[in-house]
Amino acid sequence: MGKLFVVGIGPGGLEHMTIKALDTIKESDIIVGYTKYLEFLQPLIKDKETVSTGMMGEEERCRKALELAKDKVVAVISTGDAGIYGMAGLILELREDEEVEIIPGVTASSSAGSVLGAPLMHDNCNISLSDLMTPYEDIKKRVRLAAEGDFIISLYNPKSKKRITYLREAIGTIKEFRPASTPVAVVKNALREGQSINIYTIENFDDSEVDMFSIVIVGNSKSFMKDGFFITPRGYKIDK
Structure with a gap:
């Protein structure tokens, strides 16, 4: 057997x-x-x-x-x-x-999150931008609802040679619900040979380096960068 x-x-x-x-x-x-x-x-x-x-x-x-x-x-x-x-x-x-x-x-979001710092510390979701098995209208709806709900969003399969506009459109949708300073990270080949990291804000995001070996993590409305680390606060009361 x-x-x-x-x-x-x-x-x-x-x-x-x-x-x-x-x-x-x-x-x-x-x-x-x-x-x-x-x-x-x-x-x-x-x-x-x-x-x-x-x-x-x-x-x-x-x-x-x-x-x-x-x-x-x-x-x-x-x-x-x-x-x-x-x-x-x-x-x-x-x-x-x-x-x-x-x-x-x-999973890829955990791998990418570990090299960025702590971007996934609060409620978060994964959305694939591939429309091979999911209608694009459904993908757009999920992006909008996740953005409206202030989820940290990990975008899988963000950009291919055929799908060159979906990522820009997704970022444009999320941008409607987030501050201009919201961090957006692109991690390529997370935790394996050829790893690279690019950090942007949602205002100046550039998708030119994104491919199918990349994952894009968009922070929520409270995410920020500190000393090179991408952090989403969990909500602890910290004395500063």
């Missing part, structure tokens, strides 16, 4: 994976994942059987993982957390009688 683990491998560096994720990958017979994500794990999986698909091959990948898991121990991997824009949902939708366990990981 096999088993399927759906593993969040975090931002990509092995040192940022959970111990449970590391142990699960070591104990699995077969590793299934997007080609680029398997590269992150090469030191762990060089002697293991792997199955890879390219971008947009998610359903094929999940069906293959479920098929293999009927008599083998299989790990299907996602970067970040498998249950946040990862493979967990699709696996469970397609599952019939296979045994499945979800192994959480560090």
Whole structure:
């Protein structure tokens, strides 16, 4: 009898994976994942059987993982957390009688937040700007409501070669509800090779460096910068 683990491998560096994720990958017979994500794990999986698909091959990948898991121990991997824009949902939708366990990981907003300081210290939400599976009208509505509710907003999949205006439009919407001084951070390749950080205000935001390896974090109305750190106060009464 096999088993399927759906593993969040975090931002990509092995040192940022959970111990449970590391142990699960070591104990699995077969590793299934997007080609680029398997590269992150090469030191762990060089002697293991792997199955890879390219971008947009998610359903094929999940069906293959479920098929293999009927008599083998299989790990299907996602970067970040498998249950946040990862493979967990699709696996469970397609599952019939296979045994499945979800192994959480560090999602992109947490990774980016850690290198920025403490931007996510109060109520916050994640919104993907990709319209591949979500109508753009729904995305715009969610951005507006989150902005109106004064949530800290982490924008996933912020800009692609085809979606060059969505991020600017989202920032324009959020700007209606935030002070001009509100910090906005762009973190590319958070906690892995090639990491870069750009800090703006919502007034002077520039999306020229943003791509699909970036995450954009927009502070709430009380967020501020201090000594290079992006901080959203939790509300503690601090004597100054």
